[in-house]
Amino acid sequence: PLVTSKEMFQKAYEGGYAVGAFNVNNMEIIQGIVEAGKEENAPLILQVSAGARKYAKPVYLRKLVEAAIEDTGLPIVLHLDHGENFEICKACVDDGFTSVMIDGSKHPFEENIAITKQVVEYAHERGVVVEAELGKLAGIEDNVKVTEREATFTDPDQAVEFVERTGVDSLAVAIGTSHGAYKFKGEPKLDFERLEKITKMLPGFPLVLHGASTVLPEFVESCNKYGGSIPGAKGVPEEMLKKAAGMGVCKINIDTDLRLAMTASVRKYLAENPSEFDPRKYLGAGRDAIKEMVRHKIKNVLGCNGK
Numbered sequence: 592p593l594v595t596s597k598e599m600f601q602k603a604y605e606g607g608y609a610v611g612a613f614n615v616n617n618m619e620i621i622q623g624i625v626e627a628g629k630e631e632n633a634p635l636i637l638q639v640s641a642g643a644r645k646y647a648k649p650v651y652l653r654k655l656v657e658a659a660i661e662d663t664g665l666p667i668v669l670h671l672d673h674g675e676n677f678e679i680c681k682a683c684v685d686d687g688f689t690s691v692m693i694d695g696s697k698h699p700f701e702e703n704i705a706i707t708k709q710v711v712e713y714a715h716e717r718g719v720v721v722e723a724e725l726g727k728l729a730g731i732e733d734n735v736k737v738t739e740r741e742a743t744f745t746d747p748d749q750a751v752e753f754v755e756r757t758g759v760d761s762l763a764v765a766i767g768t769s770h771g772a773y774k775f776k777g778e779p780k781l782d783f784e785r786l787e788k789i790t791k792m793l794p795g796f797p798l799v800l801h802g803a804s805t806v807l808p809e810f811v812e813s814c815n816k817y818g819g820s821i822p823g824a825k826g827v828p829e830e831m832l833k834k835a836a837g838m839g840v841c842k843i844n845i846d847t848d849l850r851l852a853m854t855a856s857v858r859k860y861l862a863e864n865p866s867e868f869d870p871r872k873y874l875g876a877g878r879d880a881i882k883e884m885v886r887h888k889i890k891n892v893l894g895c896n897g898k
């Protein structure tokens with residue numbers, strides 16, 4: 592069924608695991624993710640960015656997610672990722688989403704609170720849950736001054752005040768991750784001390800990790816082997832994700848690993864089958880790669896299989 596993430600996160604918090612939040616943009620990506628969820632009997636969060644709504648049109652994504660639910664019977668959350676303002680959050684609540692993110696992290700603290708409260712009020716009135724963000728996603732290099740790190744990562748004391756004053760259901764925290772395939776110049780590092788402190792100060796409150804793709808080496812190598820060029824791509828080691836899942840993190844966002852799985856497989860298929868021009872062949876190869884990658888994440892990283 593189409594569900595909110597409320598119960599999902601409570602179970603994940605108590606169980607010491609996390610639920611995967613996967614970005615969706617077309618049929619094959621959705622099918623790959625949902626097939627994996629079905630095989631592992633796992634709850635799923637399918638999330639839609641503003642860019643996805645522009646690319647596919649909202650009605651297509653909504654109907655594809657409805658189809659996924661009808662096809663599998665899985666508990667699935669339809670979530671707006673990185674809602675930039677009240678209007679898009681309202682549109683998605685009115686469009687049947689069960690969860691929305693209002694990303695006010697680029698605003699000063701008080702403005703972030705104000706816009707988040709506005710979305711919480713509108714969403715809660717209609718049984719929809721809200722994710723907000725405090726702190727700025729940015730991989731911080733070792734040689735960066737501590738003051739800069741303080742300015743970007745989530746401040747635990749502010750997090751407590753933010754949650755109390757907004758009534759938000761989950762909070763995206765900045766502890767050193769960043770979006771995309773180039774997360775770290777040097778060794779991957781997350782601020783687990785900070786995560787530990789936030790978890791302790793907000794016991795039982797679901798935290799969200801953005802920028803959590805591993806940038807799986809097998810796909811980077813395959814992309815580069817078959818005509819791509821993404822040298823130096825680096826993501827979050829899976830051990831770190833497992834550690835975060837065991838703490839207050841209940842939602843782990845994955846988009847880049849989906850893009851790499853699809854792209855590596857399409858490149859490989861086309862390179863190995865030069866005479867083939869049936870989209871079902873190469874998009875099907877991409878779908879299969881996504882399914883296997885998501886199954887791996889569910890079983891070996893998130894721990895939400897069979898939950």
Ligand SMILES: O=C(COP(=O)(O)O)N(O)CCCCOP(=O)(O)O
Nearest residue numbers: 640642771801802803804844846847
């Ligand atoms: O936290 C994440 C994913 O992080 P990742 O890049 O590590 O997978 N996300 O929130 C996904 C961001 C997706 C942006 O999509 P558009 O290009 O449509 O704007």
Ligand SMILES: [Ca+2]
Nearest residue numbers: 694696697724
């Ligand atoms: Ca942000």
Ligand code: NA
Nearest residue numbers: 607608836840
């Ligand atoms: Na957890």
Ligand SMILES: [Zn+2]
Nearest residue numbers: 770801802844
């Ligand atoms: Zn994000």
